[in-house]
Amino acid sequence: MPISPRALEPAPAGFDDCTSCAYRTTGTPAICFACTGADSPAPAGTTCDVCGHVSDDRDPCPNTVCGLDDRYFSRLYTVTGRAEEMWSAVYRLEYGEERDLAEVLGRVLVGYLKHNREEPAGYNLITTGAGYVGPLAHRPWDHLHLIVEEAQRRTDGWPFAPGLIAKSGPTGRFLGLGPAERRTIAEGELRSALSVPEPERVAGRRILVLDDVYSEGFSLRETARVLLGAGAAGVAGLVLARRKGG
Template identity: 30%
Template sequence: MKNLLEGFLSTLFPRSCPLCRSVILDRGACFCPSCLEGFETIREPFCRRCGSPLPHGMPDREDALCGVCLSRGPGFPVPFTVRSIALYAGNVRTAILRLKFGRERPVGRSLSLFVKEHYGRFFPAEAFHSILPVPLHPRRLREREFNQCVLLARPLAAHLGISLDLHTVERVRHTSPQSASTEAERRKNLRGAFRVRRPERIRGRSILLFDDVYTTGATLEELARSVLSAGPRRLCGLTLARSPSPGIHP
């Protein structure tokens, strides 16, 4: 009955793919099948600490680490793990740029469904008490009018029945990625960028940090450093996308 009704509705009100405008027959799909083919999802084997994809054919071991994490040694810079859903390339990159700079919210809504669909590949449904999207500085928020991380994580939080925490941590320093030319400068710029306003909402709880793109990991690590100071039980990070090679992205 439900399928009949859905079929009827999709004939009357066809949905279009927010990227290419072609008609989507499956009403539950986030993008059309041909656009989704241009999404390069990250699958095993990946680094068990930072989530970066490892060369195909490497054994998928619980302790597999990428070259960067190996060179940093245990626990450096902060003890937490990150997973990324797809490479920041092809249609994923196009969609994120159209959301952030073209302010195309329908693209954002479809990307948020994509995040919700892929979460279960990395974490169990009951793993966290709340999702904490990377906060934007109020100045950046005024320029962009929305925080893309909040928009991207909202359906996931609703689906898991956990809170989307927008008030516990604030961004107290405005930093521009363009102002730093090296990774070291970028990390230095980010120092002290976040402040925990309500540590009682972190202490003893399991928290998932969410960012749109993982470039060098500097932003998530700085946020993790602040959150860890409030004593969470467990802290992980999830990003929609990840740069194929570390660098600065717009």
């Protein structure tokens, strides 16, 4: 039976206050994942078959890539529906360099995988979206790798394989840009920068790609494209949250 954060003593500080929570260093994936879903009612409406976005009416999914014929990935799994709180944590880790949040998010990831074991178990490898950490990078570490390292410390049996996709240099940031501008960057400089250095590791495998936020889907589309080109049998995405403009 899932853990109820309300039943814990002391009570968790709340998802947006992870670093001040009594369970930050002593908690378990079960507690941290339960906290990300606390007080988050299931939305009602029409659900996108690709990303799970729920619309109030019959309008198509607002995430551009979900409607493309050449999407390359089959579907998207989302760790939490509390997009704003998750985006705050991701932003503080990636841009504020609050690296202790990787520990929390690693536990959240493990909690999700255990709670939803059947669907991710159908993939042979769980890798990370490509990040550049070379001499021109604005930080010498990859926040997704930090999250996966923390997840690996807390579980076994999940086929984590970070870094299957390489990125040869920095590319334009999507933050604050509209869909057309994001697509231009993705299909231009991002596509040129991505590669799979060891295609034999992905050939014939079904691969789940971990990323932080799904906004339009252009980054995941390019990642799936390069993996399929290297021989992968199929690609799906796993993101911490869906958030427009993230």
